[in-house]
Amino acid sequence: xxxSLRFVPIALLALLIAALVWRLANPGxxxxxxxxxxxxxxxxxxxxxxxxxxGLTSADLTTGAPRLVNIFxxxxxxxxxxxxxxxxxxxxxxxxxGIAIRDRPADVAAFLARHGDPFERIGSDDTSRVQLAxxxxxxxxxxxxDGRGIIRFQHVGPIEPADVSTIxxxxxxxx
Amino acid sequence: xxAEAGLAALWLAAxxxxxxxxxxxxxxxxxxxxxxxxxxxxxxxxxxxxxxMAMLLLVFVRTDLSVALVAANSHAAKPxxxxxxxxxxxxxxxxxLWVTVLALSGALLALFxxxxxxxxxxxxxxAQGALALGFYAFLLxxxxxxxxxxxxxxxxxxxxxxxxxPGLAFHPPTLYxxxxxxxxxxxxxxxxxxxxxxxxxxARAMRPWVLAAWIFLTLGITAGSYWAYYExxxxxxxxWDPVENASxxxxxxxxxxxxxxxxxAARGALRAWSMMLAVIAFSMSMVGTFLVRSGILTSVHSFxxxxxxxxxxxxxxxxxxxxxxxxxxxxxxxxKEGPPFELVSRESGLxxxxxxxxxxxxxxxxxxxxPLFAEAATGEKLSVGAPYxxxxxxxxxxxLAALVALGPLxxxxxxxxxxxxxxxxxxxxxxxxLAISFIAAPGIGILPxxxxxxxxxxxxxxxxxxxxxxxxxxxxxxxGMVLAHFGIAVALTGMAADSAFTRETLAAARPGETLxxxxxxxxxxxxxxxxxxxxxxxxxxxxxxxxxxxxxLKPQTRFFxxxxxxxxxxxxxxxxxxxxxxxxxxxxxxxxWQLRLWWKPFVTLIWFGGVLIALGGLLALFGRAWRSFRKRxxx
Numbered sequence: 187x188x189x190s191l192r193f194v195p196i197a198l199l200a201l202l203i204a205a206l207v208w209r210l211a212n213p214g215x216x217x218x219x220x221x222x223x224x225x226x227x228x229x230x231x232x233x234x235x236x237x238x239x240x241g242l243t244s245a246d247l248t249t250g251a252p253r254l255v256n257i258f259x260x261x262x263x264x265x266x267x268x269x270x271x272x273x274x275x276x277x278x279x280x281x282x283x284g285i286a287i288r289d290r291p292a293d294v295a296a297f298l299a300r301h302g303d304p305f306e307r308i309g310s311d312d313t314s315r316v317q318l319a320x321x322x323x324x325x326x327x328x329x330x331x332d333g334r335g336i337i338r339f340q341h342v343g344p345i346e347p348a349d350v351s352t353i354x355x356x357x358x359x360x361x
Numbered sequence: 362x363x364a365e366a367g368l369a370a371l372w373l374a375a376x377x378x379x380x381x382x383x384x385x386x387x388x389x390x391x392x393x394x395x396x397x398x399x400x401x402x403x404x405x406x407x408x409x410x411x412x413x414m415a416m417l418l419l420v421f422v423r424t425d426l427s428v429a430l431v432a433a434n435s436h437a438a439k440p441x442x443x444x445x446x447x448x449x450x451x452x453x454x455x456x457x458l459w460v461t462v463l464a465l466s467g468a469l470l471a472l473f474x475x476x477x478x479x480x481x482x483x484x485x486x487x488a489q490g491a492l493a494l495g496f497y498a499f500l501l502x503x504x505x506x507x508x509x510x511x512x513x514x515x516x517x518x519x520x521x522x523x524x525x526x527p528g529l530a531f532h533p534p535t536l537y538x539x540x541x542x543x544x545x546x547x548x549x550x551x552x553x554x555x556x557x558x559x560x561x562x563x564a565r566a567m568r569p570w571v572l573a574a575w576i577f578l579t580l581g582i583t584a585g586s587y588w589a590y591y592e593x594x595x596x597x598x599x600x601w602d603p604v605e606n607a608s609x610x611x612x613x614x615x616x617x618x619x620x621x622x623x624x625x626a627a628r629g630a631l632r633a634w635s636m637m638l639a640v641i642a643f644s645m646s647m648v649g650t651f652l653v654r655s656g657i658l659t660s661v662h663s664f665x666x667x668x669x670x671x672x673x674x675x676x677x678x679x680x681x682x683x684x685x686x687x688x689x690x691x692x693x694x695x696x697k698e699g700p701p702f703e704l705v706s707r708e709s710g711l712x713x714x715x716x717x718x719x720x721x722x723x724x725x726x727x728x729x730x731x732p733l734f735a736e737a738a739t740g741e742k743l744s745v746g747a748p749y750x751x752x753x754x755x756x757x758x759x760x761l762a763a764l765v766a767l768g769p770l771x772x773x774x775x776x777x778x779x780x781x782x783x784x785x786x787x788x789x790x791x792x793x794x795l796a797i798s799f800i801a802a803p804g805i806g807i808l809p810x811x812x813x814x815x816x817x818x819x820x821x822x823x824x825x826x827x828x829x830x831x832x833x834x835x836x837x838x839x840x841g842m843v844l845a846h847f848g849i850a851v852a853l854t855g856m857a858a859d860s861a862f863t864r865e866t867l868a869a870a871r872p873g874e875t876l877x878x879x880x881x882x883x884x885x886x887x888x889x890x891x892x893x894x895x896x897x898x899x900x901x902x903x904x905x906x907x908x909x910x911x912x913x914l915k916p917q918t919r920f921f922x923x924x925x926x927x928x929x930x931x932x933x934x935x936x937x938x939x940x941x942x943x944x945x946x947x948x949x950x951x952x953x954w955q956l957r958l959w960w961k962p963f964v965t966l967i968w969f970g971g972v973l974i975a976l977g978g979l980l981a982l983f984g985r986a987w988r989s990f991r992k993r994x995x996x
Contacts, residue, residue, distance in 0.1 A: 192689065192693055199679070199682055205737045207675065208737045209657045210655065210675065293949075296951065
């Protein structure tokens with residue numbers, strides 16, 4: 187074995203220790219941000235999540251006015267907590283579209299009947315494909331999309347009453 | 362007083378481990394002949410650590426709530442066994458268990474090591490003392506398990522209910538025996554590098570330690586896998602979670618070491634490589650302990666994150682592994698080359714085993730730490746999941762399983778006999794398995810199919826070393842090897858069958874409704890309340906049938922009072938050809954309940970195989986111990 191080769195383990199160990207020290211010094215932030223903020227919404231077409239309400243396509247997000255896209259599911263408990271806040275946003279005139287993740291029409295209908303329906307359109311994303319394309323890691327999440335279909339802001343987790351001002355300001359900025 | 366006695370024992374033990382280090386230095390400089398003294402010191406140190414651990418168990422059994430650790434992790438209303446398990450189901454207690462095993466290993470090494478030269482033994486015990494000293498310091502400075510709480514609370518917080526399970530009572534101690542048992546291999550390697558005494562005698566001294574540690578690791582991983590399978594209610598048995606990987610990595614290194622030490626013991630070859638593996642195996646144990654205890658990787662094993670403790674452990678890790686690697690770099694040139702061997706020989710078979718195991722170890726290591734490296738280097742967040750590990754480590758493991766059939770049939774130095782002929786029967790069976798799998802199950806994935814074929818090849822081939830031998834005159838160690846290799850085929854069958862044939866049903870059902878899960882029709886009969894010593898539950902009654910007879914399954918959602926937590930208690934019905942697995946979820950508010958049902962054909966073979974592998978190791982360990990005992994006393 188050549189002399190330099192024998193020191194390879196120490197070099198690798200140093201690298202490992204350096205990475206671990208870095209991690210200890212910078213505890214991880216577990217929120218994963220979408221890299222699409224500032225980018226156009228990827229093209230997609232989602233079928234209607236329940237009868238009587240249209241599905242959602244990326245073209246529906248380029249209407250000239252900012253919209254809020256809410257990623258939700260009937261099986262998601264934080265989404266229940268978020269529902270009244272979305273209702274309040276709608277009452278202020280915010281246009282909201284939904285994407286239902288891995289859901290069934292009957293369950294979505296029951297969820298909306300129980301917790302209110304703030305959505306103009308709801309697309310059904312059975313495989314999470316569109317969710318992942320948007321850069322969303324979980325439910326609920328919301329995106330502010332401007333009138334040209336560009337994602338301006340991402341909110342991870344349920345929108346709480348305290349977040350309403352931030353969301354409204356982002357929608358204002360996206361005008 | 363009990364807690365103070367434990368603490369005092371820890372301080373004394375720390376002082377003795379320092380003494381061990383000093384005695385080693387004196388011996389290596391030729392100042393004293395320290396062998397007798399260092400043996401005695403190591404034994405007393407082990408006894409003191411054991412005493413401290415016993416004191417911790419005692420304060421937990423008595424639920425002494427003036428001890429902070431007890432107040433934070435126990436509860437007077439807990440069943441006795443979980444009071445005991447609570448002692449190590451937390452950071453401080455588990456680190457004390459760790460050090461206790463370390464100190465006891467040192468004591469056993471001091472008591473029972475005869476084959477080694479005195480200088481090497483002193484050096485090894487000094488290295489073991491150095492290891493212990495660092496971890497005593499960690500306990501006493503950063504993780505005192507005996508710290509008092511003033512005033513004492515009226516009631517404790519209780520143990521995490523997920524951990525209130527017989528699995529916990531055995532899983533961590535078993536894994537720790539494995540993790541820390543490898544410390545002796547590390548110390549022996551360091552000692553031998555210090556004295557330049559690397560050879561067959563060292564290998565023979567090291568082998569029982571590696572074997573014992575490996576048995577415990579195998580059992581610990583098997584038990585942990587089964588525990589996750591039935592307690593977490595996810596229906597899976599391996600998730601490539603960082604903490605699972607942290608236990609797999611030392612196992613992979615120990616498996617490689619076990620085989621390379623065999624070459625060193627029998628032929629005196631692979632000297633430097635075996636020393637490197639011995640260092641790496643225990644380093645992986647320390648990396649594993651660090652990853653688990655610092656909580657820096659995102660994992661389901663969410664232990665409390667504490668940066669100061671993490672820093673302390675990392676410093677120890679860097680110090681010990683760095684020193685051992687440095688020693689290796691400086692001393693390997695002085696090691697003599699072992700005798701040569703030909704391309705087709707037992708030696709080269711074991712080298713192939715070592716290469717494959719090392720590459721798999723590298724794959725798991727990189728996959729586990731890659732998210733960390735990527736974020737450190739580019740700031741990008743990503744996670745490495747099962748698809749990577751299965752795609753990269755899977756084929757390598759299959760190749761290894763296929764080669765396991767060959768290795769034991771080769772002779773040392775040079776193979777003269779025609780091996781292929783003897784493998785005709787296994788080859789025929791494997792080919793039939795392949796054909797049958799295409800006819801009976803055309804749709805299964807390529808990895809599970811190859812897994813079934815590899816198992817069909819290995820199972821008969823692993824028995825071949827017994828053919829043409831008189832079973833009574835065959836050494837126990839050979840029986841052990843055959844059993845362990847056969848166990849691989851059994852476990853592989855279970856893994857492949859589970860991933861190829863599992864049927865999953867997720868549905869919401871009202872009482873009276875019937876669901877289908879694979880060949881089973883499962884009726885939800887009703888729901889009723891249930892209660893245990895420290896929990897209440899909603900219990901579903903399921904009736905499952907597939908034509909003949911009815912099985913009753915009762916999955917529960919349990920609500921624990923201390924600490925207030927909810928867990929899913931899966932109901933698992935084991936049949937000879939698989940398991941029916943049911944988990945009760947939430948009600949949807951309209952009278953329906955979420956149910957998750959799995960039919961898992963032959964899944965139990967995974968853990969049965971794991972137990973066979975460990976039993977094989979046990980046979981080999983006993984066989985070798987008996988042989989050396991007989992040699993000493995009757996020869």
